[in-house]
Amino acid sequence: xxxxxxxxxxxxxxxxxxxxxxxxxxxxxxxxxxIFFYVPLVMYLQPASTAAGLTxxxxxxxxxxxxxxxxxxxxxxTMRLISEERQLGTIKLLLSSPISITEIVLGKFLGxxxxxxxxxxxxxxxxxxxxxxxxxxxxxxxxxxxxxFLLTTSIASIGLFLxxxxxxxTISAVSTFGILLLLLIIKVGGTNAxxxxxxxxxxxxxxxxxxxxLTGLFNSADIFYYIILTTFFIILCIWxxxxxxxxx
Amino acid sequence: xxxxxxxxxxxxxxxxxxxxxxIENISFDAHQGEILGLLGxxxxxxxxxxxxxxxxxxxxxxxxxxxxxxIHDAPKQAKQNIGFLPEELPLYHDLNIDEYLLYSAxxxxxxxxxxxxxxTSCKQRCGLENMGSHLIQNLSKxxxxxxxxxxxxxxxxxxxxxxxxxxGLDPKQILEIRGLMHELSKDHSIxxxxxILSEVEAVCDRVLIINKGNIVLDQYLKELLTGNNSLESVxxxxxxxx
Numbered sequence: 001x002x003x004x005x006x007x008x009x010x011x012x013x014x015x016x017x018x019x020x021x022x023x024x025x026x027x028x029x030x031x032x033x034x035i036f037f038y039v040p041l042v043m044y045l046q047p048a049s050t051a052a053g054l055t056x057x058x059x060x061x062x063x064x065x066x067x068x069x070x071x072x073x074x075x076x077x078t079m080r081l082i083s084e085e086r087q088l089g090t091i092k093l094l095l096s097s098p099i100s101i102t103e104i105v106l107g108k109f110l111g112x113x114x115x116x117x118x119x120x121x122x123x124x125x126x127x128x129x130x131x132x133x134x135x136x137x138x139x140x141x142x143x144x145x146x147x148x149f150l151l152t153t154s155i156a157s158i159g160l161f162l163x164x165x166x167x168x169x170t171i172s173a174v175s176t177f178g179i180l181l182l183l184l185i186i187k188v189g190g191t192n193a194x195x196x197x198x199x200x201x202x203x204x205x206x207x208x209x210x211x212x213x214l215t216g217l218f219n220s221a222d223i224f225y226y227i228i229l230t231t232f233f234i235i236l237c238i239w240x241x242x243x244x245x246x247x248x
Numbered sequence: 249x250x251x252x253x254x255x256x257x258x259x260x261x262x263x264x265x266x267x268x269x270x271i272e273n274i275s276f277d278a279h280q281g282e283i284l285g286l287l288g289x290x291x292x293x294x295x296x297x298x299x300x301x302x303x304x305x306x307x308x309x310x311x312x313x314x315x316x317x318x319i320h321d322a323p324k325q326a327k328q329n330i331g332f333l334p335e336e337l338p339l340y341h342d343l344n345i346d347e348y349l350l351y352s353a354x355x356x357x358x359x360x361x362x363x364x365x366x367x368t369s370c371k372q373r374c375g376l377e378n379m380g381s382h383l384i385q386n387l388s389k390x391x392x393x394x395x396x397x398x399x400x401x402x403x404x405x406x407x408x409x410x411x412x413x414x415x416g417l418d419p420k421q422i423l424e425i426r427g428l429m430h431e432l433s434k435d436h437s438i439x440x441x442x443x444i445l446s447e448v449e450a451v452c453d454r455v456l457i458i459n460k461g462n463i464v465l466d467q468y469l470k471e472l473l474t475g476n477n478s479l480e481s482v483x484x485x486x487x488x489x490x
Binding site: 015019 | 299302303304305306323324325326327328330332334336337338339340341342343347351352354355356357399
């Protein structure tokens with residue numbers, strides 16, 4: 001891969017881990033997800049528990065809630081990606097260096113994606129710890145993990161784009177949160193999936209595609225949904241920065 | 249001193265912010281080994297001109313050629329030859345000086361094997377030796393300014409562009425920075441903007457006065473300051489009361 005992209009990604013991560021924010025986010029996500037790991041585990045151990053298997057009861061529930069937690073906390077991760085460069089004036093250092101805007105945006109995206117991978121790795125350690133005592137459906141875990149990863153890349157690209165629109169991290173965080181929540185709850189409009197509009201609402205929702213991955217269903221349409229969403233917002237971000245150079 | 253080689257060639261540059269015209273039809277050349285002072289009242293278009301030369305913003309009309317590379321058509325080659333210090337220092341406050349300078353060097357395409365040398369020599373030139381592990385946010389304004397200059401020269405570009413390099417500094421620091429600029433002009437071409445007239449007289453070889461987006465004067469200081477002309481009277485005549 002391109003050196004400049006990696007350089008920007010590494011700098012992003014390094015600066016991220018210098019602030020307490022990164023560590024606190026890792027800790028909070030881990031703690032909250034652990035609750036949603038522990039509670040279904042206790043329920044599963046009850047004698048009167050349902051016939052569903054361990055992976056379905058515990059692991060899928062955990063990844064399902066992990067998506068919500070990551071979605072809620074994400075605006076705080078992505079808010080400063082570009083807005084802060086603008087606030088500090090360091091965007092001029094980047095723009096006057098021999099690197100392209102595409103490289104800047106992809107570098108930022110790679111940096112934040114690596115951080116998300118770290119979160120996913122940390123929370124996956126919990127279900128994997130069950131392997132000491134029992135057997136798990138590793139395929140279903142892998143599928144959930146791929147789904148969650150794709151979900152986080154699209155969340156990251158939306159946050160990245162909104163961060164490129166403003167020079168205030170707060171505004172970027174609030175608007176990112178608004179859009180993510182809208183994409184999450186829009187499926188409510190599709191609860192009676194009989195009419196065409198209801199189907200469309202349900203299809204647009206960022207969360208309905210994820211549920212397939214949780215059940216171990218590896219559907220290429222779901223994969224493409226996330227890839228298209230991610231690519232779309234990355235391209236918008238590149239356009240935005242380019243337009244700012246020309247007209248801003 | 250060799251002054252014939254043209255390093256920057258700016259041709260009929262125009263730039264609008266919405267309806268407002270920031271600069272209009274600006275053309276000039278900058279030669280090797282000279283210090284060119286961009287002078288003008290606030291809002292005259294100095295920063296805009298500098299940012300266009302560095303490729304931070306794009307021009308609506310006209311072209312900039314850096315050592316033969318067009319900033320628009322071959323931005324990577326052109327930008328490798330430029331070191332830019334914007335008016336607001338582009339510093340990451342949470343990095344230390346070494347981390348920040350190494351990052352800037354890598355951004356500017358300094359080769360891995362040359363990184364150590366580039367770092368030591370630019371820190372030495374800017375008086376930042378033994379300060380590598382200081383966090384930038386704890387530095388005084390004068391030292392921040394030095395770090396800003398250091399990031400502009402770390403890749404030994406042929407052209408250094410400094411936007412108000414002495415603003416906010418105390419008199420002693422201003423003298424030090426001026427000394428540094430003289431030192432740098434031996435191997436680099438420098439364009440600096442300022443609205444302090446004495447600064448131009450102290451360091452520049454040539455002066456460009458911009459007023460309301462147009463160049464109103466382009467002359468060598470030696471020629472300009474013959475007879476009774478003072479830079480102040482020239483400046484006030486050209487930019488003053490209308």
